[in-house]
Amino acid sequence: MNHDYQYTPKNGFSKWLDKRLPLMRFADENLLSFPTPKNLNYFYTFGFILTMCLVTQIITGIVLAMHYVPNTLLAFDSIEHIMRDVNYGWLIRYTHSNGASMFFLAVFIHMFRGLYYGSYKEPREIIWILGVVIFLLMIITGFMGYVLPWGQMSFWGATVITNLVATIPVIGEPVLTLLLGGYSVDNPTLNRFFSLHYLLPFVIFGVVILHIWALHVTGNNNPTGIEVKDSKDTISFHPYYTVKDLFAYIVFLLMFCYFIFYNPNILGHPDNYIEADPMLTPAHIVPEWYLLPFYAILRAVPDKLMGVLLMFGSIVVLFFLPWLDTMKVKSARYRPLYKIFFLLFVVSCLLLGYLGAKAPEGIYLFLSRVSTIYYFAFFLVIMPVLSRIEKPLPMPIGISNSALNNSVYDSGDGIASGAPSYAMDSVNRH
Amino acid sequence: MNIFKNIFKNNFYFFLILFIISGSVSAAEGTTFKNQKPGFSFEGPFGKFDKESLKRGYQVYSEVCSACHGMKQLSFRNLSQPGGPEFSVEKVKAIASGYSIIDGTNEYGEPIERSMVLTDRFPKPYGSKDEAKAANNGAYPPDLSLIVKARVDGYNYLYSLLNGYEEEIPEDLDIGDLSYNPWFPGGAIAMYQPLYDESVEYEDGTIATIDQMSYDVTNFLAWAAEPTMEERKKLGFIVMGFLFIFLILMYLSVNRLFKDVH
Numbered sequence: 001m002n003h004d005y006q007y008t009p010k011n012g013f014s015k016w017l018d019k020r021l022p023l024m025r026f027a028d029e030n031l032l033s034f035p036t037p038k039n040l041n042y043f044y045t046f047g048f049i050l051t052m053c054l055v056t057q058i059i060t061g062i063v064l065a066m067h068y069v070p071n072t073l074l075a076f077d078s079i080e081h082i083m084r085d086v087n088y089g090w091l092i093r094y095t096h097s098n099g100a101s102m103f104f105l106a107v108f109i110h111m112f113r114g115l116y117y118g119s120y121k122e123p124r125e126i127i128w129i130l131g132v133v134i135f136l137l138m139i140i141t142g143f144m145g146y147v148l149p150w151g152q153m154s155f156w157g158a159t160v161i162t163n164l165v166a167t168i169p170v171i172g173e174p175v176l177t178l179l180l181g182g183y184s185v186d187n188p189t190l191n192r193f194f195s196l197h198y199l200l201p202f203v204i205f206g207v208v209i210l211h212i213w214a215l216h217v218t219g220n221n222n223p224t225g226i227e228v229k230d231s232k233d234t235i236s237f238h239p240y241y242t243v244k245d246l247f248a249y250i251v252f253l254l255m256f257c258y259f260i261f262y263n264p265n266i267l268g269h270p271d272n273y274i275e276a277d278p279m280l281t282p283a284h285i286v287p288e289w290y291l292l293p294f295y296a297i298l299r300a301v302p303d304k305l306m307g308v309l310l311m312f313g314s315i316v317v318l319f320f321l322p323w324l325d326t327m328k329v330k331s332a333r334y335r336p337l338y339k340i341f342f343l344l345f346v347v348s349c350l351l352l353g354y355l356g357a358k359a360p361e362g363i364y365l366f367l368s369r370v371s372t373i374y375y376f377a378f379f380l381v382i383m384p385v386l387s388r389i390e391k392p393l394p395m396p397i398g399i400s401n402s403a404l405n406n407s408v409y410d411s412g413d414g415i416a417s418g419a420p421s422y423a424m425d426s427v428n429r430h
Numbered sequence: 431m432n433i434f435k436n437i438f439k440n441n442f443y444f445f446l447i448l449f450i451i452s453g454s455v456s457a458a459e460g461t462t463f464k465n466q467k468p469g470f471s472f473e474g475p476f477g478k479f480d481k482e483s484l485k486r487g488y489q490v491y492s493e494v495c496s497a498c499h500g501m502k503q504l505s506f507r508n509l510s511q512p513g514g515p516e517f518s519v520e521k522v523k524a525i526a527s528g529y530s531i532i533d534g535t536n537e538y539g540e541p542i543e544r545s546m547v548l549t550d551r552f553p554k555p556y557g558s559k560d561e562a563k564a565a566n567n568g569a570y571p572p573d574l575s576l577i578v579k580a581r582v583d584g585y586n587y588l589y590s591l592l593n594g595y596e597e598e599i600p601e602d603l604d605i606g607d608l609s610y611n612p613w614f615p616g617g618a619i620a621m622y623q624p625l626y627d628e629s630v631e632y633e634d635g636t637i638a639t640i641d642q643m644s645y646d647v648t649n650f651l652a653w654a655a656e657p658t659m660e661e662r663k664k665l666g667f668i669v670m671g672f673l674f675i676f677l678i679l680m681y682l683s684v685n686r687l688f689k690d691v692h
Contacts, residue, residue, distance in 0.1 A: 038691050077502075077503070080503045080575070080576070083656070083658070084503065084508075084657055084658070090656075090658045090661075090662060091662070091665070094662075235691060239687060240687060240688070240691070243680065243683050243684055243687055244684050244687075244688070246680055247677070247680035247681060247683070247684045250673055250676055250677045250680055251677065253673055254670060254673050254674070254677065257666060257669055257670050257673065258670070260666070261662055261663060261665065261666025261667075261669065261670065262475050262663065262666055264662070265579060270579060270580050270581055270582050270584070271580065273576040273579040273580035273655075274572075274576075274580045
């Protein structure tokens with residue numbers, strides 16, 4: 001809590017260790033005494049929740065891999081073997097399959113929070129970019145994981161999505177062959193997807209460490225978007241945010257448990273309980289719910305290649321966010337116009353998710369085109385324009401003042417300029 | 431809690447829009463064909479299987495359905511395990527020994543035929559998929575192990591389908607050699623009506639109406655799709671109960687901790 005606080009080894013062993021490998025110092029500075037803005041709300045607990053999601057997926061995944069067989073003739077039955085014969089196999093498998101959904105639910109909230117409070121703006125551009133990298137890796141991992149049970153949706157989903165690669169001119173076909181390990185989705189595909197599905201979570205873990213590292217250099221953003229000025233603005237991470245994060249995580253776990261124990265298949269598709277049959281195409285091929293918005297964008301475009309480009313573009317555009325929105329004021333709290341357009345953006349994303357599950361025809365097609373246009377317009381037109389014309393609301397001087405509801409206001413200009421004082425401080429400490 | 435109040439106050443419009451959207455989405459959904467819902471004992475958070483119905487359901491499966499439909503995920507031992515029909519082990523051994531299987535070859539390379547035991551899977555009705563198709567109008571009778579999970583609203587759909595064959599075919603529908611069942615997508619189904627009154631003679635003396643048999647076999651198939659359901663719901667109650675107590679303690683901790691943070 002005290003800003004001038006320094007880690008001091010207490011006993012002989014920690015003194016000895018501190019000179020050789022300052023592990024305790026590292027943990028103390030990053031997990032315990034780490035100064036954190038005191039006004040973070042519950043939307044800021046999703047970082048911790050997401051870390052727990054990743055750990056849960058890795059642990060359950062490792063156990064599942066002990067029983068799963070990546071072979072087209074055996075994969076489906078090996079999943080049923082896990083469900084029926086492995087001790088608590090049903091629990092591990094339902095936790096893993098629903099865990100993927102929970103992971104994406106949390107990451108969507110985490111990203112919308114970043115958008116709302118301007119967490120991607122200077123000096124946090126790298127944190128945001130690393131976050132988008134994690135999101136992209138999550139999508140690839142989730143997609144490959146869905147193929148492994150080798151049900152009808154696994155097979156046909158994989159067929160539809162991998163075939164998108166073939167639309168890319170010149171290199172499309174050979175890349176597709178490399179991806180599939182042949183000319184259609186078959187045993188080689190399943191094998192490499194399994195291998196990559198096991199590998200990528202550890203890559204994600206690595207990028208998560210960079211993500212947190214970058215966060216601990218600049219410090220947290222907060223709902224006011226005003227940088228921390230002095231130690232009065234912060235509290236130590238432990239016990240304040242360890243306890244608060246844990247409380248939020250338990251709320252999240254209760255919802256997670258509802259799905260695991262009382263509705264484990266509602267987020268999946270019934271067709272995935274039918275073994276993959278290359279001779280029988282399902283009436284509707286739909287991806288998992290968390291990929292539906294992207295699927296809707298893909299199908300909203302009449303041209304196949306353009307659809308693929310827009311679908312990937314919808315994620316690529318996120319990388320450029322810090323330079324599309326140049327408004328100095330970070331938080332949407334003080335940006336009345338941005339707030340409205342942001343809410344419309346959330347609506348368009350939800351709508352795209354809904355439309356992704358519908359046949360692309362009639363009103364559904366029209367709505368998905370409108371939503372797709374809005375999705376891109378939000379980033380490419382609305383953000384740059386608002387950065388120039390929007391007049392932000394009067395802002396409090398600092399975090400402490402705002403919390404006290406002090407009526408001393410500043411125009412808001414120049415609030416975000418300059419390096420955050422305590423970040424400088426923490427640099428000086430080392 | 432003040433923090434919650436603030437979240438809702440600051441984001442009122444967001445929640446309002448969310449609410450409107452979710453409302454309109456669910457309103458748009460309600461137009462599909464509704465399954466009959468007879469009400470099953472395994473529904474709900476504390477639902478358990480009706481063991482007597484499961485036993486009758488197995489009888490319907492073994493005497494009627496198993497002629498064409500396999501259940502490759504099930505072994506005979508499952509019939510006596512907790513959370514299922516819970517036949518006695520002796521009874522299941524007797525059931526299993528009524529079937530035989532080719533199990534390897536002897537030292538002369540001749541196939542050995544033996545009667546089935548507890549650890550054997552349910553017998554397969556056909557040697558191959560092609561044989562099954564040839565015997566059934568070109569349609570493959572699906573494996574029933576997971577059929578309840580593999581259909582939307584599985585058990586209600588299955589019950590409605592089995593109970594829903596109709597003699598009178600709508601005039602505008604040409605079904606050829608197939609049978610008419612309004613619950614089946616498209617109405618024309620390759621499976622002939624499988625159940626008639628008194629198709630089986632129940633061991634426990636229950637009167638075997640079409641409705642009763644549909645209900646019992648649906649119960650059985652719902653259990654077969656997920657034999658661990660009772661265990662799952664029981665564990666869920668314990669886990670969520672623990673988390674709930676933990677939640678209250680953490681709620682109090684957060685409040686106490688942040689009381690002095692302004």
